[in-house]
Amino acid sequence: MFALDPADPMPLYAQLARAIQAATATGRLAVGDQLPTVRQLAVDLRINANTVAKVYGELERTGLLETRRGVGTFVRRSGEHNGPLAERSARLDELVDRFIAESAVLGFTAEEAANRLALRIRKKGSNDG
Numbered sequence: 001m002f003a004l005d006p007a008d009p010m011p012l013y014a015q016l017a018r019a020i021q022a023a024t025a026t027g028r029l030a031v032g033d034q035l036p037t038v039r040q041l042a043v044d045l046r047i048n049a050n051t052v053a054k055v056y057g058e059l060e061r062t063g064l065l066e067t068r069r070g071v072g073t074f075v076r077r078s079g080e081h082n083g084p085l086a087e088r089s090a091r092l093d094e095l096v097d098r099f100i101a102e103s104a105v106l107g108f109t110a111e112e113a114a115n116r117l118a119l120r121i122r123k124k125g126s127n128d129g
């Protein structure tokens with residue numbers, strides 16, 4: 001369900017949190033969907049169960065997930081509006097900066113990266129309609 005990259009400098013818990021948030025924002029996980037248990041997801045991803053528990057706890061505090069004792073962990077609300085606008089805008093700026101930086105590592109200019117992103121958006125838009 002989620003893919004983590006041990007070679008990525010981003011910590012595994014941050015990768016997992018980002019993957020869960022992305023899955024809710026894109027509709028791969030909908031409100032009411034149940035996530036795997038902490039233990040099961042840890043086994044599936046080959047990471048420590050404490051890491052999964054930490055991510056679930058953080059996402060529960062933000063209101064994205066809810067844990068029902070004895071039942072499991074569920075998506076509480078969509079990730080589309082996860083937090084105040086100023087906080088989400090700051091996170092978007094960080095994402096854009098990271099996108100541009102990683103594109104540069106691959107040898108692309110910011111303009112080439114932006115053009116590729118625009119192309120991808122147009123392509124996705126034509127596939128949705």
